[in-house]
Structures are given as C-alpha cells and as structure tokens.
Amino acid sequence: MKSILVDLNIPTDKYMLLYQGVAQNVYTHSLDGRSVQFPAKILQPFLLRDGVKGRFRINFDDNGKYQGIEKIL
Numbered sequence: 001m002k003s004i005l006v007d008l009n010i011p012t013d014k015y016m017l018l019y020q021g022v023a024q025n026v027y028t029h030s031l032d033g034r035s036v037q038f039p040a041k042i043l044q045p046f047l048l049r050d051g052v053k054g055r056f057r058i059n060f061d062d063n064g065k066y067q068g069i070e071k072i073l
Contacts, residue, residue, distance in 0.1 A: 001067060003059045004030040008043070011051040015040065031055075042069050 006028050010018075017023060018040035025037050036058070043052045046069075055073035060066055 001059050001061060003057045004034065004036055005032075005055060005057055005072075006030050006036055007055050009051070009053050010043070012047070012049065015043065015047055015051055038066065042066065046071055 008026075008028065010026070018026065024040060026040050026043070027035070027037050030036050038058060042058075043056075046052050046054070046056070054071050057070050057072050058066070059068045059070075
C-alpha cells in the first residue's frame with residue numbers, strides 16, 4: 001500500500017464550507033512536495049472545535065484509490 005504524508009491546519013469555519021459542499025476537495029502538498037487532492041469528508045473524524053490540525057498519512061492502493069487515513073502527529 002502506498003501513502004502520502006500531509007500537514008493540515010484547517011480552521012473549523014473553512015472545514016464547514018468544505019463539508020457543506022461549497023468546495024468538496026482539499027488541495028494541499030505532501031511533505032515530499034507532491035500536489036495532493038482528496039475529498040474533505042475523509043477528515044470528518046478528525047474535526048475538533050478548533051478545526052483539523054496535524055500530520056496525516058493518507059493510504060491508497062496501486063491504482064490511486066483511497067484506502068484510509070490516520071493522524072500521526
């Protein structure tokens with residue numbers, strides 16, 4: 001299984017816009033500099049009062065299909 005590491009700091013109000021469908025995807029860069037796009041809904045379990053913050057490992061298969069996400073920091 002392949003993975004990408006990303007650092008995220010998304011305030012609650014911005015995440016709610018993503019979650020409500022105003023924008024459905026998060027666009028960021030991985031720690032190794034690759035452009036990354038993924039559905040905002042995968043971050044829902046990590047939403048706290050102050051938003052989504054931390055380092056995350058996004059796992060995907062050889063075809064680029066999402067397999068899971070875990071917070072590592």
